[in-house]
Amino acid sequence: MLVRAVVLAAALGAIVLPAREAAARDARSDAKEQVEFGIKVAQNGLWKEAAYRWERAVQIDPTYGAAWNNLAIAYEQQGNFEKAREAYEKAVTLEPKNLLFRQNYDLFKEINDRAKRRRDR
């Protein structure tokens, strides 16, 4: 009886785990499509559309650091600093070793903090 239960659990695991991995892979590839399209439109200056695409990307795959990084840039370009900060923080939390995310975030902070200091003065 016990042996049968163990065998059944192993068989279920063998089916469910790869299925879950495959779903994650699908989500990442769908999100990647959105990210790539967002980059194309951003390069043509269509930042609103780009932001929409990257918002979709992080909805599909919230663990996709690059999507958060790009979304933060779009928010920054639109002057939406609070949202930009949150998105940058998400990107550097997901990939703390990514120097490109860190560099973008540092540049953003430099401008945003300076603007804040001016306003507070």
Add this chain to the structure above:
Amino acid sequence: MTARSAAAIVSLALAGTVACTSFYEIPIETPIQPKMDVSMFQRVLIAGFIGGGTEDVDTNLETVRLLRSQLRTKSSLRVIEAEALQLAEIIRDQAKTEAPLPSSPGGAADGQQQAAPAPVPPLPNGGPEPIRIRNEKDLEKYQSIFSDVSFWKKLGEEYQGPLIITGTVLFSPLATAGYVPIEREYFDQLGRRRVIQSRAYQERKGFTLQPKLIYIDGRTGATLYSETLREEVLYSAQTNTPALSSYFELMDKLIPSFLNTLSMQKIRGTRVLVK
């Protein structure tokens, strides 16, 4: 496997990861919201400033000219062309008429009269002594005019209630000495030019510019906003930089902050989009 070969494999893997990442550098323009809401004004009057510090530059006139030209091209407000007010002289004249009797020099009991500068003794030829403002302490005596609501309201009425910009501008020489980073060049044994960074003790001189900009509602005479900015520049003691060019060099650094008070500014930069 030795630690060295393991480290080599790890660094190769890292280099590979970076090389595989697709990234795109993209120019962006970050909009910075104005510090003040000036939507109720269509026109702006740069009235004049109380200048002080070095006498080599007429800080009042130069600041009025510079700010007007900046606003003409970089703001939606219409700039009123009027003669720059000589505020220090206006205050002196006001003080003359309100001056206490000689028996009680500077001994006015109420705060208002204490704030006004002491009357200036006439020169032997009959004209008033020129006003010399050397430092912040000298400037303090003239600050009372900025809170004189009736003065600014009257001025505003003359120009149909514009936004009035005034304040003080202190432009003073500066001298200091200390260690500064320098580059030394030398030629090695093969005749190649090499540059090394080092530090050397140097005497330096320059200028400090400290404008206090005050924004007044020309309809009511009330102060809407004020800010004090500060910049300094230092050169080697051997360099002879004219005061006027230093003034413009420093104003160049302060102008973005001034413009950002009245209108949205865009800061250009680049970011990296990642796939």
